[in-house]
Amino acid sequence: MEYKDYYKTLGVDKKASAEDIKKAYRKLAVKYHPDKNPDNKEAEARFKEIAEAYEVLKDPEKRKKYDQLGANWRHYQHAGGDGSGFDWAQYASGPQGQRHTYYEGDMNDFFGGGDFSDFFQTIFGSGFGRKNAGRTSRQPQGQDLHADIRISLEDTFGGGAKILNINGEKIRIKLKPGVQDGQTLRVKGKGISAGGPRGDLYLQIHIDPHPRYQRKEDDLYADLPLDIYTAVLGGKITINTLHGPVSLSIPAGTANGKVLRIKGKGMPAKTGHRYGDLYVTVNVLIPASLSDQETALFKQLKAMHHSKQTSHAN
Known part of the structure; x- marks a missing residue:
């Protein structure tokens, strides 16, 4: 043998x-x-x-x-x-x-x-x-099937139903909000049949990179393009989040690279009815072209700034 x-x-x-x-x-x-x-x-x-x-x-x-x-x-x-x-x-x-x-x-x-x-x-x-001995033979149990699926960050955020095509079969799955990358989802009875009951289907989840957000646990990170005038003078702006539009106060004199925290606007947490936070990094936008009048005003501001520094030095 x-x-x-x-x-x-x-x-x-x-x-x-x-x-x-x-x-x-x-x-x-x-x-x-x-x-x-x-x-x-x-x-x-x-x-x-x-x-x-x-x-x-x-x-x-x-x-x-x-x-x-x-x-x-x-x-x-x-x-x-x-x-x-x-x-x-x-x-x-x-x-x-x-x-x-x-x-x-x-x-x-x-x-x-x-x-x-x-x-x-x-x-x-x-x-x-x-x-x-003497036991009535039961139907053979099927084998489990394993597959990978890719979903978007928006799918992860909202959860809900999704239709997949696995080996030519349409399978409906339900995603919980906040599902993690690499997490495995079990779908009972959607595996392989060996003449009797089917095994289970195990889906390993992979989340596609997002063009704007980076995810770290329940928190999200993103860049915030900000015009130079608002960065200098401060003010309120509206930004889009996965939760919808949010009003954000920009302090006067906000420096390039400053990180602002928007509480509770991140991903759904693993436990409890709460959300992570959204952190935005300020990216001050410098005007690519200026009119003659704008150039003159910036020169005037520069002169005023230098005069102020000289006065303080004396």
């Missing part, structure tokens, strides 16, 4: 962490998913191999016992065997020859026994253990 190298199947090291194994599985499952490879028997077989490998390596107990089995099998092979005469029964029989399996759960909760290789069923059992 052929020994299955589950680590090689997923392309991970034997010391790989549970998270690394999960990431490798997700990547390969998306690549070889039957919906993306219609009528491709090779891809379908590869997909089943990937699912079987993940079924073993994702579970700490099954992985530990699989690793022990691998060490003994290699010892036999080094002694000159090819694996066909390996005593597999010692991994499937109790002290008095009683049949048992390494997996104590109900394998029908996953794919159904028929989807696993002879190697898997020899080691982990095709009847799924004594505790399942």
